Amino acid sequence: MLGDVALAASGDRRAFERLYRAHVDRVFSICVRMCGSRVRGEELTQDVFVRVWEKLPTFRGESAFPTWLHRVAVNVALNDRKVQSRERTRRAEPDEDSRDESGALGSVAAAPVGERLDLEAAIALLPPGARKVFVLHDVEGFTHEEIAQEMGVTPGGTKSQLHRARMLLREALSR
Amino acid sequence: MSRTYIVAAAALIGLASTPLAAQRGARSGNDFRSRIDTTVALSSNGTVDLSLVSGEIIVTSWDRNEVRVSATSERGILRFDTSPSRVTLGVRSDRGEMGDTRYEVSMPKSARLVAKSVSGDVRARGGSDVDARSVSGNVDVVDVTGRATVESVSGDVSVQRADGGVKASTVSGELTLSNITGDLDATTVSGDIELQNVKSSFVRTSTTSGDVDFSGTLDPQGRYEFESHSGDIELAIPGGGATLDVRTFSGDVESDFPMTLQPGSRGGERGKAMQFTIGGGGARISARSFSGDITIERSSGASRED
Amino acid sequence: MNDRMLDCNELESLLPVYLEGDLDAALSRAVRRHVEGCARCAELLNEVAAIVSDARDLPPLTPSRDLWPEIDARIQADVVPLAARQSGRASVMERVRPRWWTGGGGGGVRLAGAAAALVLATAGITYVATTRADAVRTVAATSIGGGSTGASGAGGTGTAVRNASNSSSEQLYDREIAQLQTIVAERRSLLDSTTIAVIQRNLVIIDSAIAESRAALAADPNSRFLNDQLNSVLDQKVELLRTAALLPART
Numbered sequence: 182m183l184g185d186v187a188l189a190a191s192g193d194r195r196a197f198e199r200l201y202r203a204h205v206d207r208v209f210s211i212c213v214r215m216c217g218s219r220v221r222g223e224e225l226t227q228d229v230f231v232r233v234w235e236k237l238p239t240f241r242g243e244s245a246f247p248t249w250l251h252r253v254a255v256n257v258a259l260n261d262r263k264v265q266s267r268e269r270t271r272r273a274e275p276d277e278d279s280r281d282e283s284g285a286l287g288s289v290a291a292a293p294v295g296e297r298l299d300l301e302a303a304i305a306l307l308p309p310g311a312r313k314v315f316v317l318h319d320v321e322g323f324t325h326e327e328i329a330q331e332m333g334v335t336p337g338g339t340k341s342q343l344h345r346a347r348m349l350l351r352e353a354l355s356r
Numbered sequence: 357m358s359r360t361y362i363v364a365a366a367a368l369i370g371l372a373s374t375p376l377a378a379q380r381g382a383r384s385g386n387d388f389r390s391r392i393d394t395t396v397a398l399s400s401n402g403t404v405d406l407s408l409v410s411g412e413i414i415v416t417s418w419d420r421n422e423v424r425v426s427a428t429s430e431r432g433i434l435r436f437d438t439s440p441s442r443v444t445l446g447v448r449s450d451r452g453e454m455g456d457t458r459y460e461v462s463m464p465k466s467a468r469l470v471a472k473s474v475s476g477d478v479r480a481r482g483g484s485d486v487d488a489r490s491v492s493g494n495v496d497v498v499d500v501t502g503r504a505t506v507e508s509v510s511g512d513v514s515v516q517r518a519d520g521g522v523k524a525s526t527v528s529g530e531l532t533l534s535n536i537t538g539d540l541d542a543t544t545v546s547g548d549i550e551l552q553n554v555k556s557s558f559v560r561t562s563t564t565s566g567d568v569d570f571s572g573t574l575d576p577q578g579r580y581e582f583e584s585h586s587g588d589i590e591l592a593i594p595g596g597g598a599t600l601d602v603r604t605f606s607g608d609v610e611s612d613f614p615m616t617l618q619p620g621s622r623g624g625e626r627g628k629a630m631q632f633t634i635g636g637g638g639a640r641i642s643a644r645s646f647s648g649d650i651t652i653e654r655s656s657g658a659s660r661e662d
Numbered sequence: 663m664n665d666r667m668l669d670c671n672e673l674e675s676l677l678p679v680y681l682e683g684d685l686d687a688a689l690s691r692a693v694r695r696h697v698e699g700c701a702r703c704a705e706l707l708n709e710v711a712a713i714v715s716d717a718r719d720l721p722p723l724t725p726s727r728d729l730w731p732e733i734d735a736r737i738q739a740d741v742v743p744l745a746a747r748q749s750g751r752a753s754v755m756e757r758v759r760p761r762w763w764t765g766g767g768g769g770g771v772r773l774a775g776a777a778a779a780l781v782l783a784t785a786g787i788t789y790v791a792t793t794r795a796d797a798v799r800t801v802a803a804t805s806i807g808g809g810s811t812g813a814s815g816a817g818g819t820g821t822a823v824r825n826a827s828n829s830s831s832e833q834l835y836d837r838e839i840a841q842l843q844t845i846v847a848e849r850r851s852l853l854d855s856t857t858i859a860v861i862q863r864n865l866v867i868i869d870s871a872i873a874e875s876r877a878a879l880a881a882d883p884n885s886r887f888l889n890d891q892l893n894s895v896l897d898q899k900v901e902l903l904r905t906a907a908l909l910p911a912r913t
Contacts, residue, residue: 209722209724219725219726223727231862354713
């Protein structure tokens with residue numbers, strides 16, 4: 182695969198396609214879970230790979246390619262400003278600001294009673310700030326310092342968002 | 357040391373100042389680089405001009421000839437200029453990123469509004485003339501007594517109740533206009549267009565791959581143009597009176613009304629071209645697509661909701 | 663020894679720190695002691711720990727369809743400079759970063775660095791947008807004598823030149839499109855990547871609509887309707903590029 186990275190960086194689209202096929206599921210998973218929507222996740226996944234194609238010539242192998250690729254995916258997903266209209270109507274107040282401690286318990290609590298949610302579905306219902314931190318920390322394994330730096334907030338902020346996410350998930354999953 | 361989670365009251369899509377907003381105002385000002393909380397006078401037909409880069413703009417209106425501004429910015433510096441006829445609010449960066457900015461403004465019902473955001477939603481209720489734009493945020497405007505202009509690139513745009521016409525565009529978002537009186541111009545590239553309860557003499561819609569849905573009353577002197585490349589066009593029109601010009605290259609055409617071809621219809625050309633009248637003619641309707649399907653339905657003549 | 667007793671509220675607020683492993687020994691002991699004697703908090707701890715563990719083990723998701731064709735189309739849709747039409751534009755061009763030009767695989771039109779500068783120095787650079795859809799359909803159009811010259815093979819390089827078309831109005835469109843693309847290329851670094859992506863994606867949608875219209879028109883050149891239809895989509899392209907050129911910068 183090292184060979185494919187070098188080939189793709191010099192413009193070989195076949196090699197880039199091989200890289201795509203090897204990594205698309207992981208990138209897609211990050212995008213879907215961070216934004217809470219499969220449709221938007223597919224769009225973001227495309228954006229990630231287009232961005233990777235453009236930035237490949239600058240990748241100098243300081244880290245492993247998959248690590249670098251996932252960073253790009255996280256970055257694209259974090260900067261996704263398009264609030265889904267479905268999400269918008271479901272929540273009283275958009276809280277993209279991860280310092281927003283309050284805000285709608287909203288959609289998770291509003292999930293229909295009696296319907297057993299699985300973890301994947303419950304994650305999608307979390308408010309955006311909490312969801313992103315949860316996905317990055319508990320699903321993808323980034324540290325609070327790394328997450329805080331990416332999101333431009335303090336690790337204290339990410340820790341409280343994480344706790345909030347876990348508590349909301351617990352409530353949603355124990356119905 | 358235990359933490360309480362504050363549950364926000366379920367407010368409608370944010371057009372009124374919510375209790376949450378009041379809480380934010382009550383929180384320590386240390387969280388924000390700059391903030392403004394003030395009320396100034398503005399003549400009833402004055403202009404309110406709001407712009408920010410990242411963050412939300414929420415505007416409501418009232419009967420007072422005053423503008424109340426509650427603005428905060430994480431790292432930007434707010435700039436606020438007032439005169440009896442104009443209030444301007446903007447933000448600039450000190451060094452580096454501005455972070456999130458938020459404006460909550462109440463203005464006189466009959467004021468003119470200009471509200472622009474780059475990333476972040478713009479929501480407004482009221483105004484005699486509203487120009488609301490964003491690049492990646494959604495734009496939602498309600499209750500304009502005059503003309504509304506709304507624009508976004510990737511966000512959704514919507515206008516409900518405008519009496520002086522609407523010009524709306526978005527590239528990939530959804531475009532929804534309902535209960536509109538006056539001229540209508542709606543454009544998207546891939547977003548769907550939905551026009552409901554329209555009472556207009558001039559409607560023009562254009563899209564490349566989005567679907568178009570129209571329902572409204574027709575002015576016998578009016579002109580209604582619907583254009584798409586691959587998106588479907590669905591028109592619900594009352595049986596009053598209209599002359600239709602329907603053309604598509606490879607789409608299907610269906611109509612609740614009998615399509616008696618007029619002399620001069622080009623039947624031999626590739627694709628479908630039909631010109632026909634309903635109820636003795638009147639309003640001129642043209643629906644054209646390349647590959648999108650075109651459907652003409654008979655509506656029950658929905659009257660405009662008041 | 664200080665035997666700290668915790669109540670349930672205290673435990674809940676200590677929980678995140680405990681799960682991170684950041685509590686000191688005494689507090690950790692206190693947490694465990696409380697949990698041993700309190701069914702409610704034991705349940706809380708177990709459920710949250712289960713969520714954390716399940717999250718780590720979530721299997722990867724798969725997109726509903728193959729996204730490669732669209733990605734491939736987008737990475738080939740970069741503007742590629744060939745020859746400048748107006749000499750006045752040459753200096754503007756020099757400021758566009760070479761990175762924006764490379765791409766498009768084995769095709770003959772990949773320029774980088776010094777080569778690009780050399781081309782720029784000569785008068786007469788035209789921007790031509792190349793898309794894969796155009797390449798395939800342009801071949802179809804030329805074989806029917808539709809008027810585009812210089813189209814290369816459909817599959818291989820994926821580049822096609824659409825400059826000489828029959829109607830002069832098309833040339834006007836092409837010129838305006840080219841000028842706008844210059845401006846958009848220059849401003850690209852001022853806009854956020856998501857917006858750029860949306861514009862690129864929609865340019866591809868319009869370009870394939872243009873290609874479809876051209877192909878249909880080539881088969882039926884006298885159709886007034888198809889002519890109008892083509893002009894319509896070209897208008898949409900101009901409008902979109904104009905929108906992109908006028909977008910406010912992100913800072």
